[in-house]
Amino acid sequence: MRRYVIKRLLSLVGTLLGxxxxxxxxxxxxxxxxxxxxxxxxxxxxxxxxxxxxxxxDQPLWxxxxxxxxxxxxxxxxxxxxxxxxxWDQIMNRFPITMQLAxxxxxxxxxxxxxxxxxxxxxxxxFVDRLVVLTSLLGISAPGFxxxxxxxxxxxxxxxxxxxxxxxGVHSLLLPAIxxxxxxxxxxxxxTRSSMLEVIKQDYMxxxxxxxxxxFRIIVSHGLPNAxxxxxxxxxxxxxSLMAGAVVVETVFSLQGIGSMAIEAISKRDMxxxxxxVFFMALIFALTNLIVDLIYSRIDPRIHFD
Amino acid sequence: MKIxxxxxxxxxxxxxxxxxxxxxxxxSNQAGNDxxxxxxTLVIASLTDPDxxxxxxxxxxxxxxxxxxxxLLTRDATGKLHPGLAEKYEISKDGKVWTFILRKDVRYHSxxxxxxxxxxxxxxxxxxxxxxxxxxxxxxxVEAADEYTLKVHFSQPFAxxxxxxxxxxxxxxxxxxxxxxxxxxxxNPSATGPIIFDKRERGASLTYKKNPDYNWGPEYAANKGPLxxxxxxxxxxxxxxxxxxxxxxxxxxxxxxxxxxxxxxxETLPGVNIEKVMDVxxxxxxxxxxxxxxxxxxxxxxxxxxxxxxxxxQVALNGFGKPVYGPLAPTIYGxxxxxxxxxxxxxxxDLGKAKQLLAEAGWTDRNGDGIVDKDGKPLSVEMxxxxxxxxxxxxxxxxxxxxxxxxxxxxxxxxxxxIKDRISKKSYxxxxxxxxxxxxxxxxxxxxxxxxxxxxxxxxxxxxxxxxKGRLEMNEQARLKIYEDAQEIxxxxxxxxxxxxxxxxxxxxxxxxxTVNPYTQGITLHDVTLEK
Numbered sequence: 001m002r003r004y005v006i007k008r009l010l011s012l013v014g015t016l017l018g019x020x021x022x023x024x025x026x027x028x029x030x031x032x033x034x035x036x037x038x039x040x041x042x043x044x045x046x047x048x049x050x051x052x053x054x055x056x057x058d059q060p061l062w063x064x065x066x067x068x069x070x071x072x073x074x075x076x077x078x079x080x081x082x083x084x085x086x087x088w089d090q091i092m093n094r095f096p097i098t099m100q101l102a103x104x105x106x107x108x109x110x111x112x113x114x115x116x117x118x119x120x121x122x123x124x125x126x127f128v129d130r131l132v133v134l135t136s137l138l139g140i141s142a143p144g145f146x147x148x149x150x151x152x153x154x155x156x157x158x159x160x161x162x163x164x165x166x167x168x169g170v171h172s173l174l175l176p177a178i179x180x181x182x183x184x185x186x187x188x189x190x191x192t193r194s195s196m197l198e199v200i201k202q203d204y205m206x207x208x209x210x211x212x213x214x215x216f217r218i219i220v221s222h223g224l225p226n227a228x229x230x231x232x233x234x235x236x237x238x239x240x241s242l243m244a245g246a247v248v249v250e251t252v253f254s255l256q257g258i259g260s261m262a263i264e265a266i267s268k269r270d271m272x273x274x275x276x277x278v279f280f281m282a283l284i285f286a287l288t289n290l291i292v293d294l295i296y297s298r299i300d301p302r303i304h305f306d
Numbered sequence: 307m308k309i310x311x312x313x314x315x316x317x318x319x320x321x322x323x324x325x326x327x328x329x330x331x332x333x334s335n336q337a338g339n340d341x342x343x344x345x346x347t348l349v350i351a352s353l354t355d356p357d358x359x360x361x362x363x364x365x366x367x368x369x370x371x372x373x374x375x376x377x378l379l380t381r382d383a384t385g386k387l388h389p390g391l392a393e394k395y396e397i398s399k400d401g402k403v404w405t406f407i408l409r410k411d412v413r414y415h416s417x418x419x420x421x422x423x424x425x426x427x428x429x430x431x432x433x434x435x436x437x438x439x440x441x442x443x444x445x446x447x448v449e450a451a452d453e454y455t456l457k458v459h460f461s462q463p464f465a466x467x468x469x470x471x472x473x474x475x476x477x478x479x480x481x482x483x484x485x486x487x488x489x490x491x492x493x494n495p496s497a498t499g500p501i502i503f504d505k506r507e508r509g510a511s512l513t514y515k516k517n518p519d520y521n522w523g524p525e526y527a528a529n530k531g532p533l534x535x536x537x538x539x540x541x542x543x544x545x546x547x548x549x550x551x552x553x554x555x556x557x558x559x560x561x562x563x564x565x566x567x568x569x570x571x572x573e574t575l576p577g578v579n580i581e582k583v584m585d586v587x588x589x590x591x592x593x594x595x596x597x598x599x600x601x602x603x604x605x606x607x608x609x610x611x612x613x614x615x616x617x618x619x620q621v622a623l624n625g626f627g628k629p630v631y632g633p634l635a636p637t638i639y640g641x642x643x644x645x646x647x648x649x650x651x652x653x654x655x656d657l658g659k660a661k662q663l664l665a666e667a668g669w670t671d672r673n674g675d676g677i678v679d680k681d682g683k684p685l686s687v688e689m690x691x692x693x694x695x696x697x698x699x700x701x702x703x704x705x706x707x708x709x710x711x712x713x714x715x716x717x718x719x720x721x722x723x724x725i726k727d728r729i730s731k732k733s734y735x736x737x738x739x740x741x742x743x744x745x746x747x748x749x750x751x752x753x754x755x756x757x758x759x760x761x762x763x764x765x766x767x768x769x770x771x772x773x774x775k776g777r778l779e780m781n782e783q784a785r786l787k788i789y790e791d792a793q794e795i796x797x798x799x800x801x802x803x804x805x806x807x808x809x810x811x812x813x814x815x816x817x818x819x820x821t822v823n824p825y826t827q828g829i830t831l832h833d834v835t836l837e838k
Contacts, residue, residue: 030723033730038365040438041760043365043437043438048437084363163557165552166541
């Protein structure tokens with residue numbers, strides 16, 4: 001197990017190195033001079049060339065890359081060109097909201113998804129089943145901003161239960177989390193349903209039934225633990241993408257998380273911030289995957305890591 | 307035991323993530339509980355989070371970061387010049403020395419008095435660090451002649467300076483505090499304005515409180531003392547629907563840049579005021595004047611004559627704008643009605659004339675497909691345009707208008723940074739562009755040979771002479787005449803096609819006396835009162 005973790009961590013370094021090349025090229029291949037963008041349309045040529053020198057844009061590409069990677073692995077994500085703040089500090093400032101949002105969304109997605117999926121599987125081919133399949137399809141396919149505006153309109157504007165936008169504490173994250181969680185819940189429900197249908201056919205389920213155990217007990221203590229394995233992987237993957245994909249929701253709800261920060265940074269060509277954020281998200285994504293894999297082995301003892 | 311293990315595993319993920327979230331600097335006071343329009347706080351829904359509150363470092367002064375600074379001279383809502391922090395000013399005969407007599411009762415937010423020496427320090431700082439110091443003109447040195455007399459020496463006369471002042475670029479800031487705080491000044495600025503910086507939650511809100519010692523309001527304001535509300539907050543909201551709902555719910559007083567398609571609905575709400583403020587700049591089609599096609603003035607004119615500006619304004623802008631035919635918007639110093647009406651006469655849509663000009667240049671529709679051609683090649687051009695919704699709508703209308711004249715225009719949507727980059731590299735045919743500035747000197751900044759590479763690649767020695775002369779001419783009448791002549795050249799040569807001047811729509815509710823000055827683009831806060 002320990003060897004496995006070490007091996008995974010080493011491969012993580014390799015992955016991150018690859019990511020660093022991609023980020024670097026991505027930012028440098030977009031047309032447009034960041035120096036001009038930063039200083040505005042009336043900047044003096046002298047100021048622009050000074051800024052280019054400050055950004056290292058006057059150096060050869062490989063030198064810029066080496067410096068970038070050197071700083072990255074020394075833990076320095078650079079300084080934002082626009083705010084003058086350290087990128088790391090900015091991320092840490094914004095990260096908590098996105099993190100809370102992602103956790104809340106995953107909880108919502110897990111609760112509703114697993115519950116609905118299980119019910120649909122148990123009631124296979126009935127009206128309830130079809131209803132769940134249809135709702136989950138709606139959840140998956142409805143655009144996030146639409147769901148967001150719908151929820152705001154009902155719960156914040158008409159019923160005034162929540163603030164429309166902005167962060168006033170964890171309760172302001174509920175509507176955004178439902179928005180994000182709904183699509184995920186749909187997917188989880190479908191996955192739980194099919195996985196559960198497999199499990200229900202297994203011998204041990206029939207044995208439990210034959211022993212006269214109640215349906216609820218059979219499903220919860222025998223069915224779910226086995227059906228849940230692929231769902232956990234899914235949840236883990238979703239958690240990573242939720243963190244990165246909160247862009248629309250954060251914009252609609254005016255939340256100062258990582259997503260809205262990314263939008264600002266990209267529109268302003270704030271290279272260090274874009275690079276730092278993508279790198280950070282890649283790291284979070286990779287770590288989440290690692291954690292999910294480790295959890296995997298705890299749920300299913302048949303899985304061993306060597 | 308499996309379930310137990312599963313619970314443990316899942317729990318550990320959540321505990322771990324919650325811990326990470328908890329350990330990092332928790333934004334506990336983010337916008338706090340005061341995000342709604344409660345108490346005596348003026349709340350403005352805002353679109354931009356300014357990069358810096360330090361005027362010498364920001365890439366653009368917006369209402370969010372300009373209100374703490376006050377200009378030496380100002381204009382009222384009709385465009386008339388008034389004293390600001392300077393009681394009066396005088397320009398030397400040779401036009402090279404501007405002398406300002408400063409008010410004696412002004413204090414910075416730090417409590418220090420504003421003196422000529424401190425304003426000189428502010429100027430020196432601007433000249434040392436501002437990336438846009440070029441706009442302030444060829445300043446040689448700034449001198450504090452006595453405690454309240456400031457002299458700005460130029461290496462040559464610089465007539466646009468008065469509008470540089472009005473625009474706020476050289477407004478005094480507290481240079482002593484700036485020196486003390488270094489980079490920290492960006493997040494804790496000090497100047498002389500009626501509001502004082504309070505706190506900032508980057509990406510969420512920006513709060514100012516009123517300056518209780520303020521007593522130097524402008525001549526044209528009824529209230530010259532402290533503001534009549536305790537604080538003001540800019541709440542950053544990017545999504546139009548969200549902003550609209552916040553406004554309708556009453557959690558913000560001022561909806562700046564109200565989405566044009568929602569104005570009709572807003573007007574039906576009780577207590578809502580709608581104000582329209584004209585911009586200090588135009589939207590225009592920039593030709594690549596070095597392009598084989600557009601180096602021919604007949605083609606440029608044919609494009610101009612194909613354009614009907616009214617549907618652009620009515621449809622693309624929902625009516626919130628004015629068509630312009632001449633180079634300058636009515637809010638810019640140097641605007642001439644004579645020029646505008648001449649331009650309108652010359653370039654009101656005339657498809658017959660447009661086709662005739664194309665035919666003179668050798669472009670006629672030989673194969674009957676509706677598109678003019680020459681040597682077997684159809685006249686096909688590309689128009690660069692940014693993602694801005696109004697631009698997107700406008701460019702589609704332009705496309706169909708040009709097609710009626712036989713020009714096939716392809717739309718290429720790009721980011722503004724990319725567009726500017728392609729323009730500077732001359733790799734474009736046409737682009738939908740904009741400018742904004744407070745003085746006719748904008749023509750120098752766009753067309754003079756030292757600047758034209760960043761816009762239209764148009765060079766004309768005769769125009770250069772006029773644009774340089776316009777900077778030097780201190781006599782107002784003579785100066786306006788020079789710009790009329792320069793604009794005549796632009797009408798005849800047409801290196802661009804001016805299209806419209808936008809109007810910003812400001813919706814207010816629960817607030818009285820809120821005005822935006824079209825000549826300075828600033829908010830006047832002095833007479834604002836909140837309804838209880």
